[in-house]
Amino acid sequence: MTLDxxxxxxxxxxxxxxxxxxxxDGDAVGSSLAVKLILEELGKKPDVIIPEYxxxxxxxxxxxxxxxxxxxKKYNLAISVDCANFKRLAKNEYFENAKKTxxxxxxxxxxxxxxxxxxxxxxPACCEILVSMAEYFGxxxxxxxxxxIMAGIITDTGGxxxxxxxxxxxxxxxxxxxxxxxxxxxxxxxxxxKTKANFELTKRVIDRMEMxxxxxxxxxxxxxxxxxxxxxxxxxxxxxxxxxxxxxGVLVSIFIRQKEEENVYKVSLRSxxxxxxxxxxxxxxxxxxxxxxxxxxPGTVEEVKEKLMKEIKKWME
Numbered sequence: 082m083t084l085d086x087x088x089x090x091x092x093x094x095x096x097x098x099x100x101x102x103x104x105x106d107g108d109a110v111g112s113s114l115a116v117k118l119i120l121e122e123l124g125k126k127p128d129v130i131i132p133e134y135x136x137x138x139x140x141x142x143x144x145x146x147x148x149x150x151x152x153x154k155k156y157n158l159a160i161s162v163d164c165a166n167f168k169r170l171a172k173n174e175y176f177e178n179a180k181k182t183x184x185x186x187x188x189x190x191x192x193x194x195x196x197x198x199x200x201x202x203x204x205p206a207c208c209e210i211l212v213s214m215a216e217y218f219g220x221x222x223x224x225x226x227x228x229x230i231m232a233g234i235i236t237d238t239g240g241x242x243x244x245x246x247x248x249x250x251x252x253x254x255x256x257x258x259x260x261x262x263x264x265x266x267x268x269x270x271x272x273x274x275k276t277k278a279n280f281e282l283t284k285r286v287i288d289r290m291e292m293x294x295x296x297x298x299x300x301x302x303x304x305x306x307x308x309x310x311x312x313x314x315x316x317x318x319x320x321x322x323x324x325x326x327x328x329x330g331v332l333v334s335i336f337i338r339q340k341e342e343e344n345v346y347k348v349s350l351r352s353x354x355x356x357x358x359x360x361x362x363x364x365x366x367x368x369x370x371x372x373x374x375x376x377x378x379p380g381t382v383e384e385v386k387e388k389l390m391k392e393i394k395k396w397m398e
Contacts, residue, residue: 083199084217090181090197091120094158097127098151098179102164103171104347105131106319107236107271110138112162112207115229116185117143119211122220127160128153130172135316140270141232142225154178160185163207163233165368167194185210190359190368205245208233212253227257231267239323240272244354244372272320279319281311286321286336292328298393299325300335302346302382308338322349332356333393337385340377346385348376356396364392 091097099116101109113129120127129147138144150172159179164170165188167177176182184195187210189202204210208230215222222230234254238246258264275283282303291300303318311317318338325334332353337346348365350358352372359374365388367376378385 083197084214086197087183087199088218090158090183091123091125094125094156094181096153096156097125097158097160098153098156098175099127099129099160099162100164100170100172100176101131101162102169104315105134105163105171107138108206108208108233109163110134110141110144111229111231111233111236112185112211113147114141114143115208115211115226115233116160116162117146118223118226118229119215119218119220122223123218128156130175132171133315135319136314137271137274137276137316137319138232141229143229151175155180157181158183161195162186163188165191167192168366185214188369189371190363190374203247205243205247205250206234206237208237209250209253222257222260224261227260227262228267231257231262231264232271235264235268236271240268245370276314276317278308278311278313278317279321282307282313282318282321283324286324290325292331293390294394294397296328296330297332297397298335298390299328299331299333300386300390301325302337302339304339305341306339322351326351332397333358335386335389335393337378337382344381345377345379346382348378348385348389350374350389356393361389361392361396 099113101113117127117129131147132149156179158181159176160183162185182195184198186200187204187207191200286301289301322336334351336349352358357371359369359371362374362376365376365378
């Protein structure tokens with residue numbers, strides 16, 4: 082069984098690094114730290130390398146131990162969490178150079194790029210997978226591990242609002258509450274608090290919102306200049322794609338954010354049932370979930386909008 086093989090490689094490895102995707106969300110950061118804490122219970126001292134992440138996750142246990150780089154160039158074992166493909170993996174050179182690699186994920190678009198792959202697309206969050214994994218390893222979930230896990234579950238389910246949640250999701254949540262995990266506090270810190278920069282970006286996103294296809298598609302964007310003007314930090318763009326999604330009648334919400342390169346945009350799509358935005362993003366080298374996905378697309382704002390609308394319209398025919 083894959084979990085037996087994964088445990089064998091973990092026990093064997095002297096040096097371990099944990100990695101996740103670029104622009105990490107709560108599930109990515111929560112999964113990374115939860116895996117670190119689980120491995121420490123197994124007597125290991127893994128490194129978590131995340132170059133940039135939102136300060137809203139600084140409250141998570143062991144977040145202060147996250148590294149932006151490492152002096153170790155070749156780890157015995159590299160573990161990727163919550164990342165569907167090698168290209169999106171931040172600091173993927175550590176994964177590429179490792180003697181052995183493991184992928185733990187919940188994206189249906191995962192292309193199984195590790196030596197060992199433990200992928201469950203039925204799970205609404207990568208963090209949820211870690212509950213049963215810890216139990217299989219004989220690790221008792223602590224309040225600290227549970228806090229990291231709940232941060233991932235809460236953020237990736239939109240506070241239990243998205244389709245994909247299961248009875249297990251609520252059973253795990255109940256168990257973690259019994260451990261003393263403060264769910265209202267996690268919710269407030271990850272979803273109920275806006276930074277000033279995020280608030281300023283929200284105003285610009287709303288001001289630029291376009292309603293297309295008779296109100297079935299919303300489109301908006303921010304530029305790198307916008308982020309500079311509001312002193313945005315990593316993660317301050319989180320949640321902006323949901324502004325369009327929450328408008329009555331919208332089936333697809335498009336939010337694009339300019340990367341440092343002048344003519345490249347990070348695309349975030351959200352959809353209602355029946356429109357698979359993961360398939361749309363795969364056409365541009367991205368991916369994700371059927372109702373939440375992303376990609377990088379070169380071009381101007383208008384060019385990126387045109388490319389996306391061409392594919393979205395096919396799903397609406």
